[in-house]
Amino acid sequence: MRLRTQLAMVAVAAAMLVASASAQVRNSAANPIALNAVLTQSLSVNLSGNAVNFNLVASSANNPGSTTVTATTSWVLNNIVSLVSLYAFFGSSTSALTDGAGDNIPSADFQLSDNGGAFTALTNTVAFGGANAGLNLFNTLVFGNNKGTHTDVMKFNINLSPLPNLPPGNYTGTLTIQAQAI
Amino acid sequence: MRFVVVMLALFVTSLVSAQAINSGAQPIALNATLGESLTLTLSAATVNFTLAAGSAANAGSTNITATTAWTLKPGRTALGVYAYFAAAATALIDGSGDSIPSSAFFISDNAGASTALTNTVAFGGANAGLQIATVPITAANRTSSRTDVMVYNINLTGGTLPQLPAGTYTGTLNIQAQATP
Numbered sequence: 001m002r003l004r005t006q007l008a009m010v011a012v013a014a015a016m017l018v019a020s021a022s023a024q025v026r027n028s029a030a031n032p033i034a035l036n037a038v039l040t041q042s043l044s045v046n047l048s049g050n051a052v053n054f055n056l057v058a059s060s061a062n063n064p065g066s067t068t069v070t071a072t073t074s075w076v077l078n079n080i081v082s083l084v085s086l087y088a089f090f091g092s093s094t095s096a097l098t099d100g101a102g103d104n105i106p107s108a109d110f111q112l113s114d115n116g117g118a119f120t121a122l123t124n125t126v127a128f129g130g131a132n133a134g135l136n137l138f139n140t141l142v143f144g145n146n147k148g149t150h151t152d153v154m155k156f157n158i159n160l161s162p163l164p165n166l167p168p169g170n171y172t173g174t175l176t177i178q179a180q181a182i
Numbered sequence: 183m184r185f186v187v188v189m190l191a192l193f194v195t196s197l198v199s200a201q202a203i204n205s206g207a208q209p210i211a212l213n214a215t216l217g218e219s220l221t222l223t224l225s226a227a228t229v230n231f232t233l234a235a236g237s238a239a240n241a242g243s244t245n246i247t248a249t250t251a252w253t254l255k256p257g258r259t260a261l262g263v264y265a266y267f268a269a270a271a272t273a274l275i276d277g278s279g280d281s282i283p284s285s286a287f288f289i290s291d292n293a294g295a296s297t298a299l300t301n302t303v304a305f306g307g308a309n310a311g312l313q314i315a316t317v318p319i320t321a322a323n324r325t326s327s328r329t330d331v332m333v334y335n336i337n338l339t340g341g342t343l344p345q346l347p348a349g350t351y352t353g354t355l356n357i358q359a360q361a362t363p
Contacts, residue, residue, distance in 0.1 A: 043204065054212070110212075127202075127204075166216060167216070169216060172211070173212040176207045177210065178204060180202055182202045
């Protein structure tokens with residue numbers, strides 16, 4: 001009796017082995033999903049304020065602006081190497097500010113101090129604006145898919161010492177801040 | 183060194199192949215106001231006279247320099263500096279009815295002739311003033327300044343002044359500038 005039982009168990013085991021040897025795994029076809037992620041290059045400038053007032057004193061070299069303006073330049077670039085630059089400029093060097101009656105304050109008498117640096121007149125020809133009406137605030141070299149920011153705290157001054165005969169009046173103008181990456 | 187060369191090559195390659203990307207242009211509105219001004223300051227505010235009865239020469243104790251400074255708007259064509267009393271008859275008084283008229287009070291401006299205050303000017307009483315200076319205003323001097331050194335004298339020879347009683351005579355001479363029109 002005991003032997004018969006053992007023979008039966010051997011037979012069942014053999015049957016399982018045969019069944020296993022003959023079965024195959026079935027796979028579906030591979031279905032690809034193409035993935036395409038685009039991180040667009042971007043370059044932006046944000047300003048902390050967009051108006052500056054000046055109370056002018058005739059012939060005075062020191063006529064500071066009412067407030068500083070902070071420019072925050074942000075970039076996401078995919079060039080291998082890029083040069084990011086920030087510029088301040090006027091549309092025209094001769095009439096940076098005007099009273100509308102033919103009297104002007106030229107860009108040469110408008111000064112900007114960047115991040116505590118020396119006051120510098122806007123007398124250069126830069127990527128934007130009029131000839132001899134700009135100032136390069138910074139240049140920074142970036143590598144690869146680079147993401148970064150740069151902060152520039154700008155102070156302003158109008159030097160009227162070269163303009164002793166500027167008539168009283170209200171002088172308005174637009175200073176533009178713009179960045180470029182190449 | 184090799185790294186620098188490689189990076190320089192990459193930079194040049196990148197510049198050649200890349201296009202410039204510009205941010206938006208961010209404007210800052212600028213508003214500058216230059217106000218019109220006209221000021222006159224004096225080097226001193228007191229002059230004393232030691233009078234001699236009937237004398238034509240009673241010089242003031244000191245000269246006074248008037249400094250006039252201006253920043254004028256377009257359209258102004260002239261600037262005047264004036265010296266004047268409030269009343270011609272009573273330029274200086276003793277408080278007892280005795281007076282030294284403005285016609286006996288003389289000013290020499292910038293070493294010019296000594297002239298009595300007998301004109302009617304922009305300020306003060308009739309026949310009680312003197313225009314010290316006249317400055318034409320053009321685009322070339324809208325902002326400028328001038329100085330007038332004034333020397334004073336009281337002439338006690340005219341009219342009844344030789345009989346002026348002894349006493350202390352006080353008065354106020356004003357100096358004022360005006361831009362016109």
